[in-house]
Amino acid sequence: MESRTALVLRQFRKHRLAVWGMRILVVLYTLSAFAGFFSPYDPGYYETYPPKNNHPPTPIHFVDPETGRLSRPFVYATKRELDPVTFQPRYVEDPSQGKFYLRFFVRTPEQPYTLFRVFKSDLRLVGVDPPARLFLFGTDNFGRDLFSRVLYGGQVSLTIGILSALVSFVLGLVLGGIAGYFSGRPFPLSFPPATWRGRRLLYGPLLSLAWLLLALGIGFLAYEYVRVSPGFGLADVLIGLVGAVGVYFALRAAFFRQVQLDPDDLIMRLVEVIAAIPSLFLLISLRAVFPQNIDPLLTFYLVVGLLGFIGWGGLARVVRGIVLSVREMDYVQAARALGASDLRIIFRHVLPATSSYVIVSLSLTIPGFILGESGLSFLGLGVTEPYTSWGLLLQAAQQGGFASFTDRPWVLVPGFFIFLAVLSWNFMGDGLRDALDPRRRQ
Incomplete structure (x- = not known):
C-alpha cells in the first residue's frame, strides 16, 4: 500500500506549475545563499575613475x-x-x-x-x-554592479519572507491552538487580597502588582497626552475620561474583584483588532515607532518581527476552528480520560491535525511577506545600507524618475525577481494544497 508521503509527492508532481515554481525557487535560493560565489563583484564596490555609474549591461x-x-x-x-x-x-x-x-x-x-x-x-x-x-545587469547610479546587488538583495528579501512566515506560523499555531482548546474555560486574571490563601498567596500579590502597574501606566499616558497637547479641548476631555475609566477597572481588578477571561475571547478579539487595520498602514505605523537611525542589522530583525506580528491572525483563526472540532474527537477524549495533560494533548493529538492546512498556509504566506518587506524598503522604512534588498533597489530606481524607464530600464530588474519569487511561491502553494487535500487528488 502506498504511503501518504509517496501519495502526496506523486500528486504534487502532476501539478506542472508547482514543480516549475519549486525549481525556480531552488535556483533563486541557491543563487542568494552563495551570492558571493556567483556575483562578479562585491555589492558595495564601485570605481570613482573612470566612472561607471548607470552603465548598461x-x-x-x-x-x-x-x-x-x-x-x-x-x-x-x-x-x-x-x-x-x-x-x-x-x-x-x-x-x-x-x-x-x-x-x-x-x-x-x-x-x-x-x-x-x-x-x-x-x-x-x-x-x-x-x-x-x-x-x-548594468550598474546603478553609483556604478555598483546591479547583478551582484540583486543576488545579495535576494538574501535579505527571501530570508525575511521565510523568517517572518515562521514567526507568524509559531504565533498563529500556538495562539490559535490555545484559543480553540481552552474555549469556554475562563481562567482568573486577578486575585484580590481577601482571597490570598494557600496557593493564591504565591501568585496573588504578583497579579495585583501587575494590575497596579497597568493602572499607573494608563494614568501616566493619559496625563502626558493632556499635558503636551496644545490648549484644552474635547479630545483632552475624552482621553482623560478613558484614562480614568481604565485606572478604575485596573484598580478594581487589583484589590476588589476577581477578573476572569476566556482565552478564546482574548485572542480572537486581538485578531479582529489587527484585521480591522489595513496591513500596510499598520506596518508603517509600527515601524515609525522605532527610530530611523538604528543599526541596519537590528532593522532586519525588526522587519522580520513586525511582518510576523501582523500576519498571524488569519492562521490563528483557522487553527482555532480546526481545534474546536478536533478536541471533541474520540481519541482526544480517550487521552483526556487516561490522564494526559492539556499540554500533551495539544502538541501530540490536536495540533498535528492542523499540519496539512498549516503547510499550505505557510507556503502561501511567504510571498505576502516578501511583498511586505519590498514595500517597506521601497518607502525607506525597511532594510538600509550597507545591506540591500530588492525593495531597496527599486527605491533607488524610483529616485531616477521617468529616466529609469526610458534611459536605463535595467535598474528595474529587481522588480522582475520580486514578481518571479512571489509567483513561484504561489504556484508551489497551489500544488501543495492540491496534493494534501484528498478531495483534489486525481
Missing part, C-alpha cells in the same frame, strides 16, 4: 569579428563619451584595447566575502581582467 561576444567563427566568450572594455544629440553620457565598446576573455573560478583577494558569515573566501564563478568590466 555588458555585451558578451561569442563570435570573433576577425574570423567570423565561434570563440571563447569575451567582452570589450568601454569608454564614456557624450551623446551629441541628447548631451547625456553614454558607454561605447572600445575594441582598440583588445578582447578580454571571461575567466571562470577566479580569485579576487581584493574583494573577499563570507559564506553564511562563517567561511571566508575570494573565489568567484566568473570574472574578467581590468580594465574591462562584466556588468550582467
Whole structure:
C-alpha cells in the first residue's frame, strides 16, 4: 500500500506549475545563499575613475569579428563619451584595447566575502581582467554592479519572507491552538487580597502588582497626552475620561474583584483588532515607532518581527476552528480520560491535525511577506545600507524618475525577481494544497 508521503509527492508532481515554481525557487535560493560565489563583484564596490555609474549591461561576444567563427566568450572594455544629440553620457565598446576573455573560478583577494558569515573566501564563478568590466545587469547610479546587488538583495528579501512566515506560523499555531482548546474555560486574571490563601498567596500579590502597574501606566499616558497637547479641548476631555475609566477597572481588578477571561475571547478579539487595520498602514505605523537611525542589522530583525506580528491572525483563526472540532474527537477524549495533560494533548493529538492546512498556509504566506518587506524598503522604512534588498533597489530606481524607464530600464530588474519569487511561491502553494487535500487528488 502506498504511503501518504509517496501519495502526496506523486500528486504534487502532476501539478506542472508547482514543480516549475519549486525549481525556480531552488535556483533563486541557491543563487542568494552563495551570492558571493556567483556575483562578479562585491555589492558595495564601485570605481570613482573612470566612472561607471548607470552603465548598461555588458555585451558578451561569442563570435570573433576577425574570423567570423565561434570563440571563447569575451567582452570589450568601454569608454564614456557624450551623446551629441541628447548631451547625456553614454558607454561605447572600445575594441582598440583588445578582447578580454571571461575567466571562470577566479580569485579576487581584493574583494573577499563570507559564506553564511562563517567561511571566508575570494573565489568567484566568473570574472574578467581590468580594465574591462562584466556588468550582467548594468550598474546603478553609483556604478555598483546591479547583478551582484540583486543576488545579495535576494538574501535579505527571501530570508525575511521565510523568517517572518515562521514567526507568524509559531504565533498563529500556538495562539490559535490555545484559543480553540481552552474555549469556554475562563481562567482568573486577578486575585484580590481577601482571597490570598494557600496557593493564591504565591501568585496573588504578583497579579495585583501587575494590575497596579497597568493602572499607573494608563494614568501616566493619559496625563502626558493632556499635558503636551496644545490648549484644552474635547479630545483632552475624552482621553482623560478613558484614562480614568481604565485606572478604575485596573484598580478594581487589583484589590476588589476577581477578573476572569476566556482565552478564546482574548485572542480572537486581538485578531479582529489587527484585521480591522489595513496591513500596510499598520506596518508603517509600527515601524515609525522605532527610530530611523538604528543599526541596519537590528532593522532586519525588526522587519522580520513586525511582518510576523501582523500576519498571524488569519492562521490563528483557522487553527482555532480546526481545534474546536478536533478536541471533541474520540481519541482526544480517550487521552483526556487516561490522564494526559492539556499540554500533551495539544502538541501530540490536536495540533498535528492542523499540519496539512498549516503547510499550505505557510507556503502561501511567504510571498505576502516578501511583498511586505519590498514595500517597506521601497518607502525607506525597511532594510538600509550597507545591506540591500530588492525593495531597496527599486527605491533607488524610483529616485531616477521617468529616466529609469526610458534611459536605463535595467535598474528595474529587481522588480522582475520580486514578481518571479512571489509567483513561484504561489504556484508551489497551489500544488501543495492540491496534493494534501484528498478531495483534489486525481
